[in-house]
Amino acid sequence: MSEAARIHLRNAQGRRYRIETAFRWSALITGGALALLGLSRRSRSGVAIAAAGGLLSYAGAKVGTRQRELITRSSILLNCTPEEAYQFWSKFENLPLFMRHLESVTLMGETRSRWIAIGPLGKRVSWDAEIAFDRKDDVIAWRSLPDSDIYVDGIVKFRNAPANRGTIITVVVVYQPPAGAIGNALSKLLGKDPSFMMRQDLHRLKALIETGEIPTVEGQSHGPRSGVAAAARIINPDDPIKGDSKLTEVLGARRRVS
Amino acid sequence: MKAVCWMGTEKMTVETVPDPTILNPRDAIVRITSTCICGSDLHLYNGLMPTMEQGDIMGHEFMGEVVEIGGGVDRQKLKVGDRVVVPFTIACGRCFFCQQQLWSCCDNSNPNYWIAEKMMGYSPSGLFGYTHMLGGYAGGQAQYARVPFADVGPLKIPDGIADEQVVFLSDIFPTGYMGAENCNIKPGDTVAIWGCGPVGQFAIRSAFLLGAERVIAIDRFDYRLKLAEEAGAEIINYEEVDDVVQLLKDMTGNIGPDACMDAVGMEAHYSGPMWAIDRTKQVLKMQPDRPGVLRQVIMACRKGGTVSVPGVYGGFIDKMPMGAYVNKGLTMKTGQTHMMRYMKPLLELIQGGKIDPSFVVSHRVPIDKAPEMYKIFRDKQDHCTKVVLDPWANGSVAA
Numbered sequence: 251m252s253e254a255a256r257i258h259l260r261n262a263q264g265r266r267y268r269i270e271t272a273f274r275w276s277a278l279i280t281g282g283a284l285a286l287l288g289l290s291r292r293s294r295s296g297v298a299i300a301a302a303g304g305l306l307s308y309a310g311a312k313v314g315t316r317q318r319e320l321i322t323r324s325s326i327l328l329n330c331t332p333e334e335a336y337q338f339w340s341k342f343e344n345l346p347l348f349m350r351h352l353e354s355v356t357l358m359g360e361t362r363s364r365w366i367a368i369g370p371l372g373k374r375v376s377w378d379a380e381i382a383f384d385r386k387d388d389v390i391a392w393r394s395l396p397d398s399d400i401y402v403d404g405i406v407k408f409r410n411a412p413a414n415r416g417t418i419i420t421v422v423v424v425y426q427p428p429a430g431a432i433g434n435a436l437s438k439l440l441g442k443d444p445s446f447m448m449r450q451d452l453h454r455l456k457a458l459i460e461t462g463e464i465p466t467v468e469g470q471s472h473g474p475r476s477g478v479a480a481a482a483r484i485i486n487p488d489d490p491i492k493g494d495s496k497l498t499e500v501l502g503a504r505r506r507v508s
Numbered sequence: 509m510k511a512v513c514w515m516g517t518e519k520m521t522v523e524t525v526p527d528p529t530i531l532n533p534r535d536a537i538v539r540i541t542s543t544c545i546c547g548s549d550l551h552l553y554n555g556l557m558p559t560m561e562q563g564d565i566m567g568h569e570f571m572g573e574v575v576e577i578g579g580g581v582d583r584q585k586l587k588v589g590d591r592v593v594v595p596f597t598i599a600c601g602r603c604f605f606c607q608q609q610l611w612s613c614c615d616n617s618n619p620n621y622w623i624a625e626k627m628m629g630y631s632p633s634g635l636f637g638y639t640h641m642l643g644g645y646a647g648g649q650a651q652y653a654r655v656p657f658a659d660v661g662p663l664k665i666p667d668g669i670a671d672e673q674v675v676f677l678s679d680i681f682p683t684g685y686m687g688a689e690n691c692n693i694k695p696g697d698t699v700a701i702w703g704c705g706p707v708g709q710f711a712i713r714s715a716f717l718l719g720a721e722r723v724i725a726i727d728r729f730d731y732r733l734k735l736a737e738e739a740g741a742e743i744i745n746y747e748e749v750d751d752v753v754q755l756l757k758d759m760t761g762n763i764g765p766d767a768c769m770d771a772v773g774m775e776a777h778y779s780g781p782m783w784a785i786d787r788t789k790q791v792l793k794m795q796p797d798r799p800g801v802l803r804q805v806i807m808a809c810r811k812g813g814t815v816s817v818p819g820v821y822g823g824f825i826d827k828m829p830m831g832a833y834v835n836k837g838l839t840m841k842t843g844q845t846h847m848m849r850y851m852k853p854l855l856e857l858i859q860g861g862k863i864d865p866s867f868v869v870s871h872r873v874p875i876d877k878a879p880e881m882y883k884i885f886r887d888k889q890d891h892c893t894k895v896v897l898d899p900w901a902n903g904s905v906a907a
Contacts, residue, residue, distance in 0.1 A: 327604060329602060329603055329604060329607070415604055416604070446622070449622075450622065453621060453622075456603075456615065456616065457600070457616040460600065460602040460603050460615075460616055461534065461600040461601075461602050461603075461616050461657070462533060462534065462580055463532040463533050463534055463580065464532075464619075465532070465600075465616060465617055465618065465619045465634065465643075465656065466531055466532060466619055467531075467619055467643065467644045467645055467646070468531070469529070469531050470528060470531060470645070470646045470654060471509075471511070471525045471526045471527065471528050471565065471646055472513070472525060472563040472564060472565060472646060473511065473513030473514075473515065473521070473523040473525055473562070473563035473564070473565065474513075474515075474523065474562070474563050475561065475562055475563040476561075476562040476563075479561055479562065
């Protein structure tokens with residue numbers, strides 16, 4: 251099975267997890283109610299009902315207890331050499347330029363870095379990561395340090411595209427959101443479609459590397475918008491909006507691709 | 509500044525909006541001197557293209573003077589003060605597709621590429637003023653416009669040529685020309701062209717320039733057929749004949765035209781039960797396109813011939829005569845125009861006196877009259893073929 255196919259399967263298992271969770275709670279509640287009902291009858295049939303309820307609760311408690319994990323895999327063609335792509339990515343400080351949910355990545359030493367992401371409703375989530383594996387112009391892998399709030403492990407590979415078309419980069423990222431409110435909100439955000447978010451990020455990377463800028467229509471003129479559309483944007487903000495100050499800084503130092 | 513805004517189906521208004529500003533390093537701001545209403549704008553006027561939003565600025569055929577450029581624009585290629593025609597497709601010039609000269613397939617110019625991917629698998633380039641699915645860029649029926657990747661698209665125009673002679677390099681002349689090029693014309697070929705609107709008119713003339721012996725033009729408005737006839741085409745008013753396909757066979761010794769072009773697109777007019785079905789689906793928003801002409805060009809084309817489709821389609825269509833297409837061994841060529849391939853060579857044709865595109869203009873009006881001109885153009889009133897708007901002239905409405 252190819253790597254891509256395996257990841258599709260894992261994500262399908264993620265969907266099954268959600269179904270299992272639903273089953274789990276309904277089984278626990280129904281089973282518990284049956285057990286109470288059975289015990290309150292104090293008869294032979296009551297014992298049978300209670301036993302059945304107990305079994306159902308047990309089955310419910312057994313399923314859906316695995317740790318939830320989200321994996322994304324995405325790849326994109328960049329019109330540059332693997333060396334140039336590697337150079338850009340290996341400076342982790344560059345990642346927030348195209349990963350829209352990252353606010354910053356700060357280097358904390360040779361291999362360590364602190365990552366800050368903007369979660370739902372502007373909540374910040376921070377974790378530390380270290381480089382797990384690094385081979386120049388070829389592959390970089392990183393992982394969150396133990397006891398992080400959230401685990402985000404990733405690997406990026408740089409390969410020559412056929413017919414001198416540039417470089418195909420392939421990124422695999424595994425997220426393990428924490429328990430609790432922030433974790434739930436994060437899972438909800440990621441669970442929308444983590445692969446979609448990754449593809450969005452890689453498209454921005456492609457535009458940045460190939461053209462020196464990320465295409466946008468934010469901030470352009472328009473006539474009067476309807477109230478309905480404005481309300482829809484407030485209810486369902488698709489992306490946290492960041493200032494673009496850092497973008498202009500890096501544009502000065504960007505590499506031109508002919 | 510003044511700008512023509514889409515405020516809903518059949519609702520265009522001229523609004524006062526903020527002047528555009530540089531948003532990205534490779535942007536330029538153009539002060540517009542001439543801008544036009546395109547036949548494809550009528551699909552938006554009629555509310556048939558999905559992902560328009562109230563307040564969107566219309567227009568993708570404009571030219572003017574560069575008044576500001578961003579820090580990332582290549583000064584060798586563009587500077588303040590240049591007089592330019594701006595192509596309707598936006599291209600970065602650096603991606604795989606741009607380097608293959610497939611400019612209207614640019615991978616980097618559509619920020620909303622993912623909406624287009626949902627409908628088409630992959631996203632074409634961003635366009636000016638033509639739905640959010642295709643970028644959501646503010647258009648050029650305004651006094652100023654922001655032009656992204658300004659060192660790739662805009663074509664410099666020397667002084668001494670009138671706006672009206674070159675403004676159609678922004679869309680319809682290259683589009684008609686590419687439609688004719690897509691006909692794969694060999695010397696002596698017969699080309700049949702459905703639709704004698706502006707794109708059809710340029711396609712007729714381009715087909716002759718590319719070596720066609722006969723061009724047969726099909727429409728239902730005599731004033732448009734007359735323009736086609738002036739260019740040397742044989743004409744058919746389809747409302748006056750029983751069966752266009754049979755007539756074309758009779759005109760070509762039962763061989764059929766070597767190439768057939770659909771220069772009509774999604775809002776074709778035809779009759780019979782298919783018309784009733786397609787129109788109903790369109791009204792119910794089940795299908796944006798009325799593909800009557802597309803079906804007819806496939807039926808009419810000779811065996812082994814070429815079908816060229818410069819007409820615009822928006823979505824999925826029914827009753828496509830795939831059997832005829834396959835069994836006759838046809839080739840179909842389509843696409844939004846790869847503008848930057850054609851603009852310079854066509855400018856040279858204009859400068860060399862081979863063609864004067866201003867023949868197509870029927871109306872010159874101040875921008876304030878744009879809303880009523882949309883209706884006149886759509887309803888083919890007043891012998892309307894092409895409307896050129898002056899963004900700075902004072903119209904009936906106070907500025």
